[in-house]
Amino acid sequence: MTVLLLAETHQGRLATDAVARTLSALAPLGDVHVLVAAGEGAEAAREAASLKGVSKVLLAESESLRHGLAEPAAALIASLASGYRHIAAPATAFARNILPRVAALLNVMVLSDVIAVHGAESFDRPVYAGNAVQTVQSTDPVVVFTVRTSAFAAVGRQEGAPVERVAAVADPGLSSWIEDMAVVSERPELASARVVVSGGRGVGSKESFDAIIQLADKMGAAVGASRAAVDLGYAPNDWQVGQTGKVVAPDLYVAVGISGAIQHLAGMKDSKVIVAINKDEDAPIFKVADYALVGDLFSIVPELTGKL
Amino acid sequence: MKILVPVKRVIDYNVKVRVRTDGSGVDLANVKMSMNPFDEIAVEEAVRLKEKGVASEIVVVSIGVQQAKDTLRSALAMGADRAILIDATSDVNQDIEPLAVARLLSRIVEAERPDLVIAGKQAIDNDMNATGQMLAGLLGWGQATFASKIEIADGRAVVTREVDGGLQTIGVRLPAVVTVDLRLNEPRYVSLPSIMKAKKKPLEERTAAALDVDVTPRLKIVRTVEPPQRVAGVRVASVDELIEKLKNQAGVL
Numbered sequence: 001m002t003v004l005l006l007a008e009t010h011q012g013r014l015a016t017d018a019v020a021r022t023l024s025a026l027a028p029l030g031d032v033h034v035l036v037a038a039g040e041g042a043e044a045a046r047e048a049a050s051l052k053g054v055s056k057v058l059l060a061e062s063e064s065l066r067h068g069l070a071e072p073a074a075a076l077i078a079s080l081a082s083g084y085r086h087i088a089a090p091a092t093a094f095a096r097n098i099l100p101r102v103a104a105l106l107n108v109m110v111l112s113d114v115i116a117v118h119g120a121e122s123f124d125r126p127v128y129a130g131n132a133v134q135t136v137q138s139t140d141p142v143v144v145f146t147v148r149t150s151a152f153a154a155v156g157r158q159e160g161a162p163v164e165r166v167a168a169v170a171d172p173g174l175s176s177w178i179e180d181m182a183v184v185s186e187r188p189e190l191a192s193a194r195v196v197v198s199g200g201r202g203v204g205s206k207e208s209f210d211a212i213i214q215l216a217d218k219m220g221a222a223v224g225a226s227r228a229a230v231d232l233g234y235a236p237n238d239w240q241v242g243q244t245g246k247v248v249a250p251d252l253y254v255a256v257g258i259s260g261a262i263q264h265l266a267g268m269k270d271s272k273v274i275v276a277i278n279k280d281e282d283a284p285i286f287k288v289a290d291y292a293l294v295g296d297l298f299s300i301v302p303e304l305t306g307k308l
Numbered sequence: 309m310k311i312l313v314p315v316k317r318v319i320d321y322n323v324k325v326r327v328r329t330d331g332s333g334v335d336l337a338n339v340k341m342s343m344n345p346f347d348e349i350a351v352e353e354a355v356r357l358k359e360k361g362v363a364s365e366i367v368v369v370s371i372g373v374q375q376a377k378d379t380l381r382s383a384l385a386m387g388a389d390r391a392i393l394i395d396a397t398s399d400v401n402q403d404i405e406p407l408a409v410a411r412l413l414s415r416i417v418e419a420e421r422p423d424l425v426i427a428g429k430q431a432i433d434n435d436m437n438a439t440g441q442m443l444a445g446l447l448g449w450g451q452a453t454f455a456s457k458i459e460i461a462d463g464r465a466v467v468t469r470e471v472d473g474g475l476q477t478i479g480v481r482l483p484a485v486v487t488v489d490l491r492l493n494e495p496r497y498v499s500l501p502s503i504m505k506a507k508k509k510p511l512e513e514r515t516a517a518a519l520d521v522d523v524t525p526r527l528k529i530v531r532t533v534e535p536p537q538r539v540a541g542v543r544v545a546s547v548d549e550l551i552e553k554l555k556n557q558a559g560v561l
């Protein structure tokens with residue numbers, strides 16, 4: 001039994017941590033072939049080949065694959081599918097866009113956000129904002145699924161596996177790329193950071209969100225936000241932590257001015273240690289916090305940044 | 309231009325779900341149900357496109373139990389023109405999987421020939437985030453998921469998408485499927501007169517069987533459990549105490 005893993009790449013670079021975590025989820029399922037589909041993917045392919053558990057890398061390079069558009073990527077994966085029992089990818093925006101389309105082309109279901117693999121047909125996945133966990137058994141001939149990376153540790157390195165080129169399929173030309181407005185940052189990535197500092201509506205403005213960023217930088221942390229903070233323009237959309245944003249499980253999560261709605265908890269409640277800073281002593285976030293500091297964030301956050 | 313919007317009846321986002329202790333699932337009888345919040349955003353966008361004169365007709369479709377008529381009535385009150393209920397089960401606890409939903413929607417698309425389908429990015433009950441992409445795949449249409457901005461011009465939709473590193477803008481040829489994210493718009497409140505008016509708007513009924521789509525689940529739910537619960541920790545009195553605890557007790561600094 002072989003698994004086809006769609007590698008996450010951005011501008012030809014491998015999202016190594018996401019792929020390495022997905023590989024540990026796939027370990028019980030057998031051999032893994034990684035598919036790198038990109039404009040130029042040779043470097044990403046080499047990187048993927050050096051991750052433990054990968055027995056072969058398939059490299060498809062084409063202009064149509066450069067920007068992660070779903071139609072050419074899904075057509076490519078469907079064309080390769082016949083050799084595989086499982087088709088998987090990390091549960092990121094990139095793969096969530098593509099894999100359900102692949103599943104439809106193969107007339108099978110897709111499982112989103114797998115958090116445990118029990119065997120070839122048996123998986124756990126959260127539903128209802130993580131308030132319930134289902135164990136499901138797939139009856140499909142090919143199991144297509146995405147993996148919640150925060151639930152798995154990254155695999156280590158190995159001697160490079162072979163890289164084989166595969167042809168991209170013809171671009172169906174249904175959609176075209178116009179522009180990326182990506183924020184390049186030196187900070188650790190939300191999904192893989194050891195520490196995350198998040199701000200909510202309580203932070204009050206985009207200007208005062210700088211205090212959250214300064215605290216994060218002092219801690220070497222990634223910055224997160226609640227939906228309210230993103231909706232109000234304090235933080236960019238890809239910082240949103242929660243049921244419908246990113247799911248994180250760092251060693252330390254610091255929630256500042258966040259009330260703790262279930263949709264937010266869904267994205268951070270598996271963190272090892274949670275600190276909550278909130279002026280409302282009855283805020284629901286304190287029910288999940290290991291350390292609760294009741295008070296005004298406008299004095300606490302600068303003091304904390306200063307003393308660390 | 310005709311727009312089709314699939315709307316799902318789900319447990320209200322404010323309700324805390326109760327997981328049955330015998331592992332058999334979540335109890336949905338007698339809990340407050342509402343339109344999936346992302347679908348409200350989708351309906352709102354369709355209505356705005358109609359108000360701008362870009363769209364001429366909005367058809368909403370819901371798949372599930374008879375009670376989903378309430379969801380359709382809410383969409384009609386927001387400004388949709390017509391509704392179609394696809395009766396697919398009589399069991400309020402049965403979720404119809406995205407593949408079956410997409411198959412049923414593709415039948416409706418074949419009959420209605422919309423230029424655009426606007427769906428939610430994710431249903432907040434099963435958290436699948438799949439139906440729109442599956443429908444686009446089945447139809448062989450282009451797709452633009454996680455939209456935070458939609459503009460229609462020259463036979464295509466120009467869509468800004470919420471993606472991992474920020475935002476991406478793509479153009480997708482019509483007909484197409486767009487799925488919407490939270491920042492696209494803020495759905496309107498419906499007024500009493502529009503609720504009354506919605507009662508007179510047409511609501512057709514179909515059945516999954518008559519549309520010849522098998523809704524038998526591909527994923528067998530073996531067990532549903534509550535995840536391990538966290539327990540509240542300790543209150544610290546000062547920043548100094550917090551730092552001390554994080555260093556010496558938690559060992560994370």
Ligand SMILES: Cc1cc2nc3c(=O)[nH]c(=O)nc-3n(C[C@H](O)[C@H](O)[C@H](O)COP(=O)(O)OP(=O)(O)OC[C@H]3O[C@@H](n4cnc5c(N)ncnc54)[C@H](O)[C@@H]3O)c2cc1C
Binds near residue numbers: 199240244264298
């Ligand atoms: C479909 C849907 C999807 C959603 N997805 C997500 C998601 O993915 N992620 C997410 O986060 N939310 C999500 N939400 C929104 C969620 O329900 C809450 O509305 C949101 O999390 C609230 O954000 P908040 O805690 O920042 O704001 P609030 O709930 O307004 O809380 C602000 C907190 O700040 C505190 N505060 C104010 N001033 C100070 C001060 N000076 N010092 C200290 N504390 C202060 C207040 O006491 C309060 O507890 C979703 C909602 C829906 C309907």
Ligand SMILES: Nc1ncnc2c1ncn2[C@@H]1O[C@H](COP(=O)(O)O)[C@@H](O)[C@H]1O
Binds near residue numbers: 370409437
């Ligand atoms: N039973 C249903 N009836 C109508 N629309 C649905 C149904 N299930 C899913 N959808 C649509 O597909 C979107 C994504 O759902 P899902 O793929 O289940 O997360 C929803 O926001 C709806 O627009």
